[in-house]
Amino acid sequence: MPDSRPMPQIGRHRLPNRVILAPMAGVTDRPFRQLCRRLGAGLVVGEMVTSDPSLWNTRKSRQRMDHTGEPGPRAVQIAGGDATMLAEAARLNAAQGAEIIDINMGCPAKKVCNKAAGSALLRDEALVADILESVVAAVDVPVTLKIRTGWCADSNNGVRVARLAEEAGIQALSVHGRHRQQRFQGEAEYDTIAAIKQAVGIAVFANGDIDSPRKAAQVLDYTGADAVMVGRAAQGNPWIFREIDHYLRHGACCAKPDADERAEVLRGHLRALHGFYGDYMGVRIARKHLGWYLASDSRLDADRQRELRAAFNALELPNEQCTFIDDLFCPEHEAELAWATNGTSAA
Incomplete structure (x- = not known):
């Protein structure tokens, strides 16, 4: 059944749908955010930025902002x-045009947790409350929060933290x-999310x-959540936002992108990376994205993915990478993939 509830709202911002791009360091840069928004994400969140303004003058921080x-x-x-x-940090970002400030209390990375940040904060609920109250008071734009269910299995305090957040x-x-x-690791559990939704x-x-439209619908139905946030499943598959939105609205799957659209999106993504980072860094950052695109193509087995990834990673110039995409989606290559897929199915 299509979800007939009003679309979620963050302060004065009503979202156009129920599917959000999760912030991911090293992934959700401006080119990827723009692409996901164009392909159906109702909200995109930038890469995590340190709260220490003295570190904002590095190239990486400037690009993230x-x-x-x-x-x-x-x-x-x-x-x-x-x-x-x-x-x-919230005040300065709002002054520079941020319309929503999100606080990270979910990152599990050691280098973040070792600095008593990210999900490490969940161990100190008094500090959590102090941080949330201070940031909310500092800005006129809405403030949101990202958390995990807790620090460990014996400290599953997500419901208490959620109540602190609302207060x-x-x-x-x-x-x-x-x-x-x-x-x-392991599988995500949604009981805590359902309990949090009931509590606030x-x-x-x-x-x-x-990682799929049906999974999104199942999670929304089970938890009562207002939207889903997609992270790793969007890597190499930015069409997932369009697919989830269509399924939630109509109760049916939309068509997968054809070869022409996949080629167009890959070319555009590469050009955007080259333009944003410059030729040297853009070429190198494009390599991980191409690897994700190859991994998301069900027609390619693991050996073929490795071959193509190795060939792409050896390229040093932007025009070489773009030519690679042209060759990858040429009619002869598509015919070869179709034959291989049909042959595998027939076997």
Whole structure:
């Protein structure tokens, strides 16, 4: 059944649909955010930015904070462990055009948790409350929060943290259905997300292992969440946002992208990466994205993926990478893939 509830709202921003691109360091840069938005994401969140302004002058930080040409609402995620510093970072980002400030309390990376930031904060609920109240008070734009279910299996405190968030004035809450010690291992659980949705009146976004339109619908139905947040499943498959949105609206799957559209999207993504990062870094960053695109192509077995990835990774110039895409989707190559797929099916 199509979801007939009103679309979720974050402060004054009503989202156009129920599927959101999760913030991912090293992935959700401006080219990828723009692509996912164009292919159906109702909201995209930028890469995590440190709350220490003294570190913002590095090239990496400047690129992470670059939202030039992006439609609103512009959502910026900040991370840190000091309430005063996070509040100042929120204020400065809002002054630079951020329309939503998201606080990271979900990152499981050691280098983040070792600095008492990310999901490590979930161990100190008093500090959590201090941070949330300080950041909300510092800005006039809505503030959201991303968490995990807890620090470990014995400290599954997501419901308590959610209540603290609502009391502090947080406008929406994204919950990854794993505790920190799981990192990305095992399967996400949605019981805690459902309990959080029952416990608070703010918008709740379900995150974790949402990799298909049907899975998105099942998670929304099971948890009662207002939207789903998609992360790793969008790598190499930005069409997933369009597919999920269509399924939630119509109860049926839409057509998969054909070869022409896949080629067009890959070419455009490569050109955007080259333009954003420059030729040297753009070529290198494009390599991981092409690897994800190859991995998402069900017609390619693991050996063929490795061959193509190795050939692409050896290229050093932007025009060589673009020519690679032209060759990959040439009629002769498509015919070869079709034959291989049919042959495998027939076997």
